[in-house]
Amino acid sequence: MKYKFCPLCGRELVMRNSWDEGEVPYCPVDDKMYFDLPKPCVVVAVVRDSQILLMKQSYIFKDSKVLVSGYVTTGEDVESTVIREVKEETGITVDNLKYLGSDVVLGTELLMLTFMADYVEGEITKSDEVEWVDWSNIEDALCQMQEDHVGKKVVKKVLKEINYTGKKAYMCDIDDLK
Numbered sequence: 001m002k003y004k005f006c007p008l009c010g011r012e013l014v015m016r017n018s019w020d021e022g023e024v025p026y027c028p029v030d031d032k033m034y035f036d037l038p039k040p041c042v043v044v045a046v047v048r049d050s051q052i053l054l055m056k057q058s059y060i061f062k063d064s065k066v067l068v069s070g071y072v073t074t075g076e077d078v079e080s081t082v083i084r085e086v087k088e089e090t091g092i093t094v095d096n097l098k099y100l101g102s103d104v105v106l107g108t109e110l111l112m113l114t115f116m117a118d119y120v121e122g123e124i125t126k127s128d129e130v131e132w133v134d135w136s137n138i139e140d141a142l143c144q145m146q147e148d149h150v151g152k153k154v155v156k157k158v159l160k161e162i163n164y165t166g167k168k169a170y171m172c173d174i175d176d177l178k
């Protein structure tokens, strides 16, 4: 987020040179620089045998299922975010987290840290912010996640991690045909 006004005192910010970052918005009253920082969030593929936990949140993607995701809060380590978001949104407890790399979507401030995690226990009890959540066969996941490009990349990494050797899981993988 690019700041124009100081969030502390409301004053219009001035540009000030910061050695490495170039011109940065600055409040001379509070002596504070407001860097354009990315917003870290997690994207999690929860795996249970040959199944994966998918959700529907049509405010994100209208006709597409998605992986569990959520923002990292201040003071929280990223691993705790993964465990908390899965629990809050689906009621499921996960463990054995594996980091699968980061991703960005141009034009957004999101820095997406992607993970896979193993199901430990719990029945699905969705939160109010989730329209639908359930286990899907991992072979059907890519077909059901048409609009979620980052999520599909994560699923493909998961298929490699679980040593999937079949072809069925990739039948809707149009990204590979480009």
Ligand SMILES: [Zn+2]
Pocket (backbone or CB within 6 Å): 006, 007, 008, 009, 010, 011, 027, 028, 029, 030
């Ligand atoms: Zn200020």
